[in-house]
Amino acid sequence: xxxxxxxxxxxxxxxxxxxxxxxxxxxxxxxxxxxxxxxxxxxxxxxxxxxxxxxxxxxxxxxxxxxxxxxxxxxxxxxxxxxxxxxxxxxxxxxxxxxxxxxxxxxxxxxxxxxxxxxxxxxxxxxxxxxxxxxxxxxxxxxxxxxxxxxxxxxxxxxxxxxxxxxxxxxxxxxxxxxxxxxxxxxxxxxxxxxxxxxxxxxxxxxxxxxxxxxxxxxxxxxxxxxxxxxxxxxxxxxxxxxxxxxxxxxxxxxxxxxxxxxxxxxxxxxxxxxxxxxxxxxxxxxxxxxxxxxxxxxxxxxxxxxxxxxxxxxxxxxxxxxxxxxxxxxxxxxxxxxxxxxxxxxxxxxxxxxxxxxxxxxxxxxxxxxxxxxxxxxxxxxxxxxxxxxxxxxxxxxxxxxxxxxxxxxxxxxxxxxxxxxxxxxxxxxxxxxxxxxxxxxxxxxxxxxxxxxxxxxxxxxxxxxxx
Amino acid sequence: xxxxxxxxxxxxxxxxxxxxxxxxxxxxxxxxxxxxxxxxxxxxxxxxxxxxxxxxxxxxxxxxxxxxxxxxxxxxxxxxxxxxxxxxxxxxxxxxxxxxxxxxxxxxxxxxxxxxxxxxxxxxxxxxxxxxxxxxxxxxxxxxxxxxxxxxxxxxxxxxxxxxxxxxxxx
Numbered sequence: 001x002x003x004x005x006x007x008x009x010x011x012x013x014x015x016x017x018x019x020x021x022x023x024x025x026x027x028x029x030x031x032x033x034x035x036x037x038x039x040x041x042x043x044x045x046x047x048x049x050x051x052x053x054x055x056x057x058x059x060x061x062x063x064x065x066x067x068x069x070x071x072x073x074x075x076x077x078x079x080x081x082x083x084x085x086x087x088x089x090x091x092x093x094x095x096x097x098x099x100x101x102x103x104x105x106x107x108x109x110x111x112x113x114x115x116x117x118x119x120x121x122x123x124x125x126x127x128x129x130x131x132x133x134x135x136x137x138x139x140x141x142x143x144x145x146x147x148x149x150x151x152x153x154x155x156x157x158x159x160x161x162x163x164x165x166x167x168x169x170x171x172x173x174x175x176x177x178x179x180x181x182x183x184x185x186x187x188x189x190x191x192x193x194x195x196x197x198x199x200x201x202x203x204x205x206x207x208x209x210x211x212x213x214x215x216x217x218x219x220x221x222x223x224x225x226x227x228x229x230x231x232x233x234x235x236x237x238x239x240x241x242x243x244x245x246x247x248x249x250x251x252x253x254x255x256x257x258x259x260x261x262x263x264x265x266x267x268x269x270x271x272x273x274x275x276x277x278x279x280x281x282x283x284x285x286x287x288x289x290x291x292x293x294x295x296x297x298x299x300x301x302x303x304x305x306x307x308x309x310x311x312x313x314x315x316x317x318x319x320x321x322x323x324x325x326x327x328x329x330x331x332x333x334x335x336x337x338x339x340x341x342x343x344x345x346x347x348x349x350x351x352x353x354x355x356x357x358x359x360x361x362x363x364x365x366x367x368x369x370x371x372x373x374x375x376x377x378x379x380x381x382x383x384x385x386x387x388x389x390x391x392x393x394x395x396x397x398x399x400x401x402x403x404x405x406x407x408x409x410x411x412x413x414x415x416x417x418x419x420x421x422x423x424x425x426x427x428x429x430x431x432x433x434x435x436x437x438x439x440x441x442x443x444x445x446x447x448x449x450x451x452x453x454x455x456x457x458x459x460x461x462x463x464x465x466x467x468x469x
Numbered sequence: 470x471x472x473x474x475x476x477x478x479x480x481x482x483x484x485x486x487x488x489x490x491x492x493x494x495x496x497x498x499x500x501x502x503x504x505x506x507x508x509x510x511x512x513x514x515x516x517x518x519x520x521x522x523x524x525x526x527x528x529x530x531x532x533x534x535x536x537x538x539x540x541x542x543x544x545x546x547x548x549x550x551x552x553x554x555x556x557x558x559x560x561x562x563x564x565x566x567x568x569x570x571x572x573x574x575x576x577x578x579x580x581x582x583x584x585x586x587x588x589x590x591x592x593x594x595x596x597x598x599x600x601x602x603x604x605x606x607x608x609x610x611x612x613x614x615x616x617x618x619x620x621x622x623x624x625x626x627x628x629x630x631x632x633x634x635x636x637x638x639x640x
Contacts, residue, residue, distance in 0.1 A: 174572065177570070177571040177572065178570045178571060178572070178587065180571070181569070181570040181571035182570065195518060196516040196517065196518075198518075199516070199518045200518045201566075201626065202549075202566065202571070206518060210516070295549070295573065296546060296549075296565075296573055297575075298572035298573045298585075298586050298587055299586070300586035300587070301586070301587065302570075302572050302586065302587040315570070315602075316588065316602070320569075320602075320604065386601060394601065394604070398601070398602075453586070454586065454587075454588070454589040455587065455588045455589065456589070
C-alpha cells in the first residue's frame with residue numbers, strides 16, 4: 001500500500017488519506033471481511049456479524065420493528081421541515097398550515113407523509129407487540145425489552161396525541177378537549193394533570209405551546225434514548241427468537257449467514273418499498289384539515305383521534321373512573337407484567353405457540369367478535385342500571401355492576417374453554433389477551449364507523465350527515 | 470469495612486464510625502438527590518398555568534339587570550358563559566363547558582334545555598343535569614350586582630353537584 005501510494009501524484013495521496021479517515025480498514029471481499037465491516041461500523045454494528053438464516057424470513061417478524069424505526073426517521077425528517085413553516089400560536093397555526101399546503105413547494109406532500117407515517121406507526125408498533133406476544137418472544141431474558149417496548153408504545157401514542165392539536169382546526173381542538181377531560185377523571189391527580197397539560201382551564205394558547213414543546217422536544221428525545229436502549233437489549237438478549245415450526249425442536253446451532261449482505265440488503269429493499277408506499281399514499285390521500293378551531297361550537301359528534309376511539313367507546317358505557325382510568329390502566333399494567341406470569345419459554349419462536357394454540361386464538365377472536373358487539377348493543381339499548389337503581393351512585397350503576405358482570409362472563413368463558421380443552425397457563429393467557437385485543441379492535445371500529453350525531457349508534461350506511469356548524 | 474478493622478484501638482464506636490469512602494458515597498447520593506429534586510421542581514413549575522393565558526378570565530360587565538327578561542338564557546360569548554335569568558328574577562352565570570368531557574353546550578330554545586352535542590348530556594336553565602352521562606351540574610361563575618349592572622367574575626369556575634336556590638343571585 002505505502003509503496004503504491006507514494007507512486008501516485010500528491011493530490012491522489014491527499015485524497016487517499018481522507019478516504020482512510022472514513023474507511024480505516026480495507027476489508028477483504030469475503031465472509032470474514034464482511035463480518036469485520038459490520039463489526040467496525042457504527043450503524044451496522046447495531047446488527048450482529050452473522051444472523052440465523054431463519055430469522056431473515058419476512059413472514060416471521062414481518063419487519064415490523066424495523067419499519068417502526070424507519071418511520072421514526074421519516075417523521076424526524078418531515079417534522080423538521082414542517083417546523084420551518086409553523087408558528088405554535090392560535091392566531092397563526094391554522095393559517096400556517098393553509099399557507100404550507102397552498103404556497104410551499106411539496107408542502108402538502110411533506111405534511112401528508114408526516115401525518116400518515118405517524119398514523120401508520122401506531123399500527124406497526126401494535127402489530128410488532130402482537131408478533132412478539134404470539135411467538136412467545138417476550139419472556140426472560142427479553143422481558144425487560146418488552147417493558148421498554150410498552151413504554152415506547154405509550155410515547156408513540158403521546159407523540160400522535162400532541163401532534164394532533166398542532167393544525168389548530170376543529171378536529172384538533174375538540175379531540176384534545178375531550179381527551180384532556182378524560183384525564184381529569186383520574187382520581188386525585190387527574191384534575192391537576194389536566195390543568196398542567198392545558199396550561200389553564202381549557203384548550204388555548206398555553207396548551208398549544210405545551211403540546212408543541214412536548215411534540216418536537218421531549219417525546220422525540222425520549223424516543224431516541226429508548227430506541228437505542230431497545231436495540232441494545234435485542235443484542236444483549238441474544239438476538240431475536242428463532243422462528244420454528246409447530247413441534248419442531250430448538251436447533252442447537254442453527255445455520256447462520258453473514259449480516260452483510262444477507263440482512264442489510266433485505267432491510268434496504270424493505271425500507272425503500274415502504275418509502276415508496278408512503279409517498280404514493282400521501283400523494284393520493286390528503287391529511288385531514290377542517291375549519292379553524294372555534295371554542296364556541298363543538299362539532300357533533302365530537303370524536304377523539306381514531307386510536308383513542310376504543311377508549312372513548314368505553315367511556316360511553318362505563319363511569320369515567322372505570323372507562324377512562326381503571327379498565328385501560330389495569331390493561332396496561334397487566335400487559336407489562338404478562339411475561340413474568342406466562343414465563344415458560346418452551347414454545348418460543350412458534351406462532352401461536354402450538355397447533356392447539358392456533359385453534360384457541362381463532363376461538364378467542366371469534367367469541368370476542370360475537371360477544372363485544374352484542375354487549376355494546378345490549379348496554380346501549382337494554383341495560384340501564386342507573387334507571388333500575390335510581391338511588392345508587394352512578395359509579396356503582398355504570399361502573400361496579402357492569403364491570404362485575406363482564407368479569408364474571410369472561411371468567412365463565414375461560415373456564416368453559418378450560419373444561420373443553422384443558423388449557424394450561426400459557427394458553428389461557430393467550431386466549432384472554434386475544435379476546436381483549438379483539439374487543440379493543442371492535443370498540444375502536446364502533447367508535448370510528450358506527451357512532452354518529454350525539455354519539456348514538458348508527459349503521460355506517462345510514463349515518464346522518466350533520467351540516468351547518 | 471476492611472479499612473475499619475485496621476483501626477488499632479478497636480473500640481466499638483470507632484468500628485461503627487462511617488468510613489471516609491462511605492461518607493463520600495452518602496454525601497454524593499444526597500447531593501445528587503437534592504439536585505434532581507430541585508431541577509424536577511423547577512421543571513414542574515414551568516408546567517403551571519401561565520398568567521394571562523386564555524381569552525377570558527377577568528370580570529365582565531354584562532349589562533343592566535333589566536336587559537335580561539325573566540325566563541331567558543343569554544349567551545355571553547366573550548365570557549364563555551350563559552346568563553340565565555329565572556322566573557323569579559334571579560341570575561345564574563353558567564359556564565358553557567359540559568361537565569362530562571368539556572364540549573361547549575348550546576342552549577336549545579325550543580326544548581328549553583342545554584343539550585350537549587357530544588354525548589347528549591342535558592341540563593335545564595339552572596344548569597342542573599337532567600340526563601347522564603354528565604357527572605354533575607354545569608359549573609357557575611360568581612355574579613355581583615353593582616348599581617343595577619350585572620358583573621361576572623370568570624377567573625374561576627365554581628363546581629357544584631346539583632342546583633340549589635342559594636346559588637341564585639338577586640338584584
